[in-house]
Amino acid sequence: QVQLVESGGGLVQPGGSLRLSCGASGIIFSIYTMGWYRQAPGKQRELVAVIRRSGSTNYADSAKGRFAISRDNGKNTVYLQMNSLKPEDTAVYYCNAELGGVQHWGQGTQVTVSS
Numbered sequence: 131q132v133q134l135v136e137s138g139g140g141l142v143q144p145g146g147s148l149r150l151s152c153g154a155s156g157i158i159f160s161i162y163t164m165g166w167y168r169q170a171p172g173k174q175r176e177l178v179a180v181i182r183r184s185g186s187t188n189y190a191d192s193a194k195g196r197f198a199i200s201r202d203n204g205k206n207t208v209y210l211q212m213n214s215l216k217p218e219d220t221a222v223y224y225c226n227a228e229l230g231g232v233q234h235w236g237q238g239t240q241v242t243v244s245s
Contacts, residue, residue: 134153134227134234134236136237138150143243144245146243149212150209150210150241151207154225155206157227161229163182164228165180165227166208168221168222170221178190178193179210181201187199215241220243222240223241
C-alpha cells in the first residue's frame with residue numbers, strides 16, 4: 131500500500147519561508163519521480179516542482195528562484211524549500227510519486243501566506 135504523507139505546511143507572513151516534507155512508503159522511492167503540486171481555491175491543480183531519480187529538477191515559472199526541491203533516498207523523503215513566499219502561493223500542496231505513468235498522491239498540506 132502506497133502512502134505519501136506531507137507535513138510542514140502552515141501560516142506564514144509574506145516574505146517568509148517554509149519547508150514541506152513528504153515521507154513515502156510502499157514504493158521503491160529511489161526510482162520514482164517525485165513532485166510537488168498545489169491547488170488554490172477555485173483553481174486547477176498545478177505543478178510546482180519535480181525531481182527525477184537522476185536528481186534533475188524542473189520548476190514552474192512561479193517557483194523558479196524561490197523554491198527548491200530535493201530528495202533523500204535514504205529517508206524516502208522529498209522536500210520543498212519555499213522562500214520569499216507570496217500571498218499567491220497560498221494553496222494546498224500535494225506530494226506526487228510517478229513511475230511509468232502511474233501516479234500516487236498524498237492528502238495535501240495547507241500553506242497560507244498572509245499578514
